[in-house]
Amino acid sequence: MGVEVRVEGLTKSFGGQLIWRDVTLTLPEGEINVMLGPSGTGKSVFLKCLVGLLKPDKGHIYIEGNDVATCSERKLYEIRKLFGVLFQDGALFGSMNLYDNVAFPLREHTKKSESEVRRIVMEKIDMVGLQGAETKLPGEISGGMRKRAGLARALVLDPEIMLLDEPDSGLDPVRTAFLNQLIVDLSQDTGATFLIVTHDINTARTVPDNIGLLYHRHLAMFGPREMLLSSEQPVVRQFLNAQRFGPIGMAEEKDADELAAEAAAGVELPPLPPIPLQLTPSDGYARDTQRPPGEWCATYGIAPPPGSFQPTVTAGAMS
Template sequence: MGAEVVIEGLSKSFGKQAIWRDVTLTLPPGEVSVMLGPSGTGKSVFLKSMIGLLKPDHGRCMVNGVDIVTCSERKLYDTRKLFGVLFQDGALFGSMNLYDNVAFPLREHTKKSESEIKRIVLEKLEMTGLSGAETKLPGEISGGMRKRAGLARALVLDPEIILCDEPDSGLDPVRTAYLSQLLIDLNSQIDATILIVTHNINVARTVPDNLGMLFRKELVMFGPREVLLTSDEPVVEQFLNGRRIGPIGMSEEKDSAQMAREQAQADAGHHDGSGEDVRGIVPQIEPTPGMPERMGVRRRKDRVMKILHTLPPAAQEGIIESLSPEEQRHYGVRPHHLVGAGHQATQPLPTPGHGHQSGELPAQQVADLPDSGWREPGDGPTRPRPSGNSRMRPPDSGQGGS
């Protein structure tokens, strides 16, 4: 199983320019997460901070008990080996063929024999659909192949955590769909924790288990995908719909005068080219038939059901509807039966640093679940939940959004 990454109060600035402040989130082990954000909000800086290529000003980034921010160079070197990173441009060496590019980390960081290296390289090239392209130079292959070669190289040290910086950049929608499928298949095969940074709406809607968004130097939200996909927080809604109308402008922030001007234009009938409202939960990409079941999905169900009562009603509803009837019985939930579902799903989520965890609502906005009894699948009579309480237990960790 992949490693958990716990980030607490992480802040980064360059000189006087604050990039983001007080970012707190947990990447659950073996789950796939996506971090969204408009251009320039510091998504790449976030990834580089996670692997110690950049040093944050404050906060912690804990991986297997090691704080990347404050640990020694030696520990950092060792901990980095847990990460496989797919950089935006693939970061391949132009003068090396694909075989040597993919073999590079093995030759640099291990004492493996060339025959062992060959076995691993050919296996990873096959996993990424590049068998037969070993002798090609990066300049002789397409952008999609370069991405896959970058991914193959990221995999050779058997990473527990895979970071992907805009894996879709420069790819057409079809190649992006193939790459998305590849990431899910990889996750099913190696159960690694994956974080993808992107501004591709389709990737955000269909790939991850968890979604987050950086905006205005803050982590706006981070939590189960259903929370962001059903959110009507203006910045999230605008971003997921790719609309001009909303708080995000060309230079990230808009002033209220510009917002009012654009709204007036829209009210007067000006069409900005954006399509229908795409708010809502769409099916998540599943592993290709024949691939192993994703263990992260199974673990996530238990994890999310524990924090279900802290989520907005629309997200709760989506999560419950995604369960099979057997699972609904197992967790003691039923569609359209949220006590407190009269709360509006439109309440903005609290922002971090304001006394709540990201993705968690204040107690008075929390929907209570019906005490319909907790049963094992196939169990006969109803028996009480382990907690013996009509409310599900609060999150057992203090980590935002996990």
């Protein structure tokens, strides 16, 4: 099962460059969380702070009563065993086949026999749909298969917290859809707490239980997905609609002159797209963490965008 991750007042800078300030949020145990934000806003830096690879300037990260930001190296070594991490490029060893890549954490951190290692490795390879590819080298397979192999390796120690750094980068929409379904199925099967950094809007709209948005050196919003997907904040509307117009610029935020020019020209952001139904596990049953569609909006008196929470009609169903 997953564990709760509680972040309080986290601030990080590199030299005189502030990355973000006073980030506070809680990743509920066993839920899928997504972190959005324009490029360069420090989403990957946030992941590295959670796992203790980078130390924040201020703030706390509490996991099972331990503060990752201030604990000893010995305690941090133990805490890291709770994590599984999928890096952007899979980070596989190019000279090892997929089997040995997945087996590496078991051989490095446990004293299991090779027969037990083989049982666990083949179980994880099967979970991510790579049966029969275990003898291939990373250079002999597609980018999507490398991502799944990296995911199998991240799962091999049965982590309670899964960090996925842009798992969909470099994948076409079809492979991204398969990967999203795999993540939902793994979440249901393992009960781990997931945090996914992504730029893919469809992933953010259908996969998570909770969504956050990093922007302008702070956490603009974090909470149940319906909260963000129904938000009228200009930065949210611009990001979800993938529009040039709004507070986000090419570098990061636009200056006052640019925003004034857009306002003078009468430029308006389009309305928010409908909130889709949440992606369910492959077995068709609701997730253990799933909230009834529209519950958050109804509780807080928020009118969701028109057409929200309607089933998707496929081409096959229409014919």
